[in-house]
Amino acid sequence: MTTARVGVFDRSNALQDELHRLIPGGAHTYARGSDQYPDAMAPVLSRGRGARVWDVDGNEYVEYGMGLRSVTLGHAFAPVDDAVRAAIADGVNFSRPTQLEFDAARDFLDLVPGADMVKFAKNGSDVTTAAVRLARAVTGRLGVAVADQPFFSVDDWFIGTTDMAAGIPAAATNPIRRFRYNDLHSLEEILVDGDTACVFLEAATGQAEPIPGFLEGVRELCTRHEVLLVFDEMITGFRWSEHGAQGVYGVTPDLSTWGKGMGNGYAVAALAGRREFMELGGLNTDRERVFLLSTTQGPERVGLAAFRAVAAVYRASDPVGAMESAGRALADGVNSAARAAGLADHVQVIGRPSCLVFATRNADGVPSQAFRTLFLQELIARGVLGQSFVTSAAHDSEDIELTIDAATAALGPYGDALAARSVEGLLRGRPVAPAIRRHASPRRLKEDSHVTHQRVPH
Structure with a gap:
């Protein structure tokens, strides 16, 4: 099973602060905003190849979502x-x-x-x-x-x-x-x-x-x-x-x-x-x-x-077939791990194999932004980046295996939060918020003053 291997976001956090100073929302698409990621864990990317991307701190990730579903063949194809x-x-x-x-x-x-x-x-x-x-x-x-x-x-x-x-x-x-x-x-x-x-x-x-x-x-x-x-x-x-x-x-x-x-x-x-x-x-x-x-x-x-x-x-060739094959393997692996952990009612990979998302539910079985953020936090810390599990034809068996291992490890803290009926003490910062919402709160930048840019423990 994979262990946490992404720990430093210093340059990403500093650059994200500057992006907010120069660009409304800190990104050119609301779905790419830092409010869609855990506090102080929104990597600013420098390059990509295939299904992998690297951030300005040198961290490597298997990426999902793939340019808001625009990249089907892989980065730098x-x-x-x-x-x-x-x-x-x-x-x-x-x-x-x-x-x-x-x-x-x-x-x-x-x-x-x-x-x-x-x-x-x-x-x-x-x-x-x-x-x-x-x-x-x-x-x-x-x-x-x-x-x-x-x-x-x-x-x-x-x-x-x-x-x-x-x-x-x-x-x-x-x-x-x-x-x-x-x-x-x-x-x-x-x-x-x-x-x-x-x-x-x-x-x-x-x-x-x-x-x-x-x-x-x-x-x-x-x-x-x-x-x-x-x-x-x-x-x-x-x-x-x-x-x-x-x-x-x-x-x-x-x-x-x-x-x-x-x-x-x-x-x-x-x-x-x-x-x-x-x-x-x-x-x-x-x-x-x-x-x-x-x-x-x-x-x-x-x-x-x-x-x-x-x-x-x-x-x-058949890129759709490749995306669907990778998606089926990923969904089967993560869902099997959730069942084995007794969390199948709370963490679930759903959707068309070429366009997967993960459902994250709280102790009452209700979709939860807080629990979603905890899952995202644990995936990012283990080298998996994505607001979804949308694949590309470049995702290979190694990428899928790493992702299944990361998701399996993330189920541990997730289960602890379910048992406590709260993410408090496990979530470092505030939950994510819907990209399209009336007010900047609950992720208004001014409120970030209490958030310390942290190293994620290995």
């Missing part, structure tokens, strides 16, 4: 990086389209046969908001029916429905209505009002598969009510399949949005859809034109070269 180097040698951004744009569009549409046209961008929010704009233009309606799933866009229409709605006018979210995933009746109740432009959902998530007939029923409701169906393939694309969830479940949306895994961490996103709709943003329509997507960086060559290289790897 040579075929992708080599393709990027070759592309940038000839310049990265021009005043006219390039051959690479044509090649990337052809490759993408070969992977997504239900789409006729594609437009590239740099981040997921741009393409999801473009999909909403296009659906409104097509239908002449304002309403958006959104599944009760965590995240779709940083733009007003969606983020205004969350707990971080400061600065967003109510008018932006008035037309947004939520329906329950796997509940056709809750969706139909929205569509009967006749003011819905599109239905927006992830066809599946790591923790929720569509029940038989659900996606087909959504498709039928959208067709009947003349509403556009939009699949968010940010996570499912290249993690469920290179053809997306629509390729797995056999239901074709009118529009789909892509990002994350399509570039193995490089910045590239896409809006794809049926020609009759996408052409409203083009030059082959007599209707009023839609300002669909027009971004300076959308066609730059780095992201498109990365995408083409990723697509080539998926054509030649």
Whole structure:
């Protein structure tokens, strides 16, 4: 069994303090914030290769989550990086389209046969908001029916429905209505009002598969009510399949949005859809034109070269199979250890094998941020970094074995906390907090004055 081997965070803690001074939140993505990790144990990373990363203190970790699920092939994956180097040698951004744009569009549409046209961008929010704009233009309606799933866009229409709605006018979210995933009746109740432009959902998530007939029923409701169906393939694309969830479940949306895994961490996103709709943003329509997507960086060559290289790897091999194999071994190992320790009701690895998370429950069997933080703390101290157990194709048997050993060792302190019905005396600092929340408290920086940057005992 592994023993604690990560103990020093001095440089990470000092650099994190400076990051907070220069960058709101101390990171450029809320999910990457230090409030998502135990106090004084949020490593600042310096490099990565395969499934391993190293922090500025020299600590080595097996990483999970993999760039918020954007890295499916592994860090510093040579075929992708080599393709990027070759592309940038000839310049990265021009005043006219390039051959690479044509090649990337052809490759993408070969992977997504239900789409006729594609437009590239740099981040997921741009393409999801473009999909909403296009659906409104097509239908002449304002309403958006959104599944009760965590995240779709940083733009007003969606983020205004969350707990971080400061600065967003109510008018932006008035037309947004939520329906329950796997509940056709809750969706139909929205569509009967006749003011819905599109239905927006992830066809599946790591923790929720569509029940038989659900996606087909959504498709039928959208067709009947003349509403556009939009699949968010940010996570499912290249993690469920290179053809997306629509390729797995056999239901074709009118529009789909892509990002994350399509570039193995490089910045590239896409809006794809049926020609009759996408052409409203083009030059082959007599209707009023839609300002669909027009971004300076959308066609730059780095992201498109990365995408083409990723697509080539998926054509030649089976990265999804590798992710799923690693995920199954990890889930089986950790869950077996939890059962052996009598903690199966409190620590559990759940979800699709390529998109795993760990559930952490307190003595009453209730999900607990405090107990989650304790588990994270013990994993980090043993060289495992991640807010989830989301794998990549680079996770090998050694990585999985190390992680199972680390999780098994973490069950000891976890069991002690359950017996005491409290993490007090075991958790060094405050619990983590939801990334999207109304106030900085309970992880407000000012309150960090009482937290001593510590060495974790070996």
